[in-house]
Amino acid sequence: MQAKRDVRIGKDLVAASAVPLVLAILDEGDSYGYAILKRIDELSGGEMEWTDGMLYPLLHRLDRLGYVEASWDSPQGGRRRRYYRITSTGRTALSDKRRQWEVVSDALRNAWHSFQLVAPAPLSGTGEG
Amino acid sequence: MQSAMDPSIESQIREWKSYLLRRRTIHDVDVDELEDHLRTQILELGAAGLSGSESFLIAVKRIGAVNELSREFARERSSRLWKQLVLAGDGARERSGSEFAGLLITICIAIAAALAFKLPAAFGINPFDSGSSGSSNADAQASFYLRNASLLTLPFLIGFLAWQRNLPIRVIALLAAAFIAAAIVINAFPFDKGGDTEALAAIHLPIVLWLVAGVAYLGGAWRADAPRMDFVRFTGEWFIYYTLIALGGGVLCALTLGVFEAIGVDVEPIISSWVLPCGAVGAVVVVAWLVEAKQSVIENMAPVLTSVFTPLFALMLVTAILGMALTGSFIDPERDVLILFDLLLVLVLGLVLYSISARDSDAKPTLMDGVQLVLVVSALVIDVLALAAILSRITEFGFTPNRTAGLGLNVVLLANLVWSAWLLSAFLRRRRPFSDLELWQTAYIPVYAAWAVIVVAVFPPLFAFD
Numbered sequence: 365m366q367a368k369r370d371v372r373i374g375k376d377l378v379a380a381s382a383v384p385l386v387l388a389i390l391d392e393g394d395s396y397g398y399a400i401l402k403r404i405d406e407l408s409g410g411e412m413e414w415t416d417g418m419l420y421p422l423l424h425r426l427d428r429l430g431y432v433e434a435s436w437d438s439p440q441g442g443r444r445r446r447y448y449r450i451t452s453t454g455r456t457a458l459s460d461k462r463r464q465w466e467v468v469s470d471a472l473r474n475a476w477h478s479f480q481l482v483a484p485a486p487l488s489g490t491g492e493g
Numbered sequence: 494m495q496s497a498m499d500p501s502i503e504s505q506i507r508e509w510k511s512y513l514l515r516r517r518t519i520h521d522v523d524v525d526e527l528e529d530h531l532r533t534q535i536l537e538l539g540a541a542g543l544s545g546s547e548s549f550l551i552a553v554k555r556i557g558a559v560n561e562l563s564r565e566f567a568r569e570r571s572s573r574l575w576k577q578l579v580l581a582g583d584g585a586r587e588r589s590g591s592e593f594a595g596l597l598i599t600i601c602i603a604i605a606a607a608l609a610f611k612l613p614a615a616f617g618i619n620p621f622d623s624g625s626s627g628s629s630n631a632d633a634q635a636s637f638y639l640r641n642a643s644l645l646t647l648p649f650l651i652g653f654l655a656w657q658r659n660l661p662i663r664v665i666a667l668l669a670a671a672f673i674a675a676a677i678v679i680n681a682f683p684f685d686k687g688g689d690t691e692a693l694a695a696i697h698l699p700i701v702l703w704l705v706a707g708v709a710y711l712g713g714a715w716r717a718d719a720p721r722m723d724f725v726r727f728t729g730e731w732f733i734y735y736t737l738i739a740l741g742g743g744v745l746c747a748l749t750l751g752v753f754e755a756i757g758v759d760v761e762p763i764i765s766s767w768v769l770p771c772g773a774v775g776a777v778v779v780v781a782w783l784v785e786a787k788q789s790v791i792e793n794m795a796p797v798l799t800s801v802f803t804p805l806f807a808l809m810l811v812t813a814i815l816g817m818a819l820t821g822s823f824i825d826p827e828r829d830v831l832i833l834f835d836l837l838l839v840l841v842l843g844l845v846l847y848s849i850s851a852r853d854s855d856a857k858p859t860l861m862d863g864v865q866l867v868l869v870v871s872a873l874v875i876d877v878l879a880l881a882a883i884l885s886r887i888t889e890f891g892f893t894p895n896r897t898a899g900l901g902l903n904v905v906l907l908a909n910l911v912w913s914a915w916l917l918s919a920f921l922r923r924r925r926p927f928s929d930l931e932l933w934q935t936a937y938i939p940v941y942a943a944w945a946v947i948v949v950a951v952f953p954p955l956f957a958f959d
Contacts, residue, residue, distance in 0.1 A: 416556045
């Protein structure tokens with residue numbers, strides 16, 4: 365993934381967290397691309413910035429992996445829109461990812477704890493995450 | 494939602510769309526989806542008070558540069574999941590300097606393997622010299638190599654893998670013990686000269702030792718199922734690379750012979766007693782290094798090969814079954830014919846196993862999985878027919894080493910094929926995930942090892958070394 369301008373959270377981190385985030389949002393209920401991005405914005409307090417378009421290749425990948433199912437919904441007189449629904453495989457993957465992320469965030473929390481103990485100069489609490 | 498927008502915005506959207514459509518990697522449906530996104534965004538920005546063209550510009554910018562988007566779609570459409578899996582001690586990711594050092598060490602191990610293979614010549618065992626063939630001594634020498642070829646070669650492959658994987662001493666000792674036990678069994682048994690049990694043991698020993706090498710490949714972690722698939726993949730890739738190198742080596746040797754014959758020098762003794770055996774043995778290690786280091790090259794070849802040969806083999810087997818049904822002729826229980834069918838079944842199973850290992854296990858059922866089911870089911874039919882032929886032979890003439898080995902092999906394959914066919918059809922009906930089939934195949938690998946061990950170690954005494 366190419367580095368891009370004006371992102372608050374690094375591209376790598378966004379890419380790594382994208383799959384569990386999207387799956388978790390779809391676990392709340394079926395959704396479509398634009399609404400998923402809105403929800404990510406809400407959940408991260410606007411701190412996680414995506415290039416909107418990049419969501420779609422990702423959704424594609426999730427579809428190919430069988431984590432989500434896509435279907436077109438065309439309401440009367442409206443534009444057709446592609447909806448995504450999480451599958452049971454997707455839920456399994458989500459709980460796996462969740463466990464992995466919990467390990468990572470626990471490890472980080474512990475690391476920061478000792479970091480603050482050791483660091484002589486009190487850095488204003490940037491470690492909160 | 495209604496798509497009534499300012500005509501100038503509409504034309505801008507159309508332009509943007511046609512620009513996207515020119516990218517081959519972004520398909521029509523993707524463009525439709527992105528257009529929906531763009532329109533929703535424009536409407537929302539418009540509702541927040543921005544003008545139409547302002548909204549359009551911001552929305553387009555937020556979707557992102559078309560180049561990057563199409564690259565991302567291309568990546569998604571071409572990349573395979575297991576490419577991203579990194580094996581423990583993966584040589585491919587080292588720096589080029591250490592890669593060169595790795596190559597040097599590999600070549601040293603390969604040369605050592607070649608020399609070790611020729612070591613028996615120092616004790617007068619050299620069946621590769623064409624001059625001495627025919628005598629009974631030459632037969633004994635040939636039988637020594639027949640039995641010991643894999644014992645002389647595979648320790649070096651294991652050495653290479655042990656070096657790559659940093660195997661703990663405990664595991665190395667275990668592997669060495671397995672080799673020593675095999676060496677004792679195969680050399681201490683008083684085989685009858687030219688007997689069937691000797692030939693059977695010589696055929697099955699490399700299988701046992703190859704699976705022992707698999708333990709080294711897996712860094713000693715052979716109990717886990719998932720890494721075993723990596724070894725299956727390694728085996729398939731090793732086989733393909735080895736075949737390619739053997740073909741190239743054969744052409745080289747033939748040309749060398751021709752060239753030196755033209756200038757009146759007979760190099761045939763050198764080629765047959767040194768170049769061919771040393772090359773064949775050294776290649777075992779070099780090919781293993783190639784598979785490890787140049788993994789990405791073969792990764793692109795494996796799916797192509799399996800998708801070419803799976804339908805062809807399926808077609809061949811179905812035609813054979815139809816032929817048998819139409820002519821009414823059963824499998825002739827001749828020894829050669831049965832061996833041919835066993836070989837065919839083993840090859841089919843290898844193909845199935847390899848295509849399973851090359852497949853993305855999370856992908857949905859495809860046409861190729863249907864073809865695979867046809868292949869497995871027709872192999873099953875052939876297996877049952879061969880089994881019936883062997884059984885009829887056995888009831889008529891009694892047990893012999895060859896028939897018993899054939900019977901056992903067919904039963905081992907039958908069990909695998911039946912359950913594979915069931916799992917594959919359940920997968921096609923979306924009742925079971927593909928990973929069940931993977932799990933079944935990897936869990937079955939020890940059965941092959943056990944059967945091969947039985948043929949090597951139990952058959953000879955059972956049939957009085959006949």
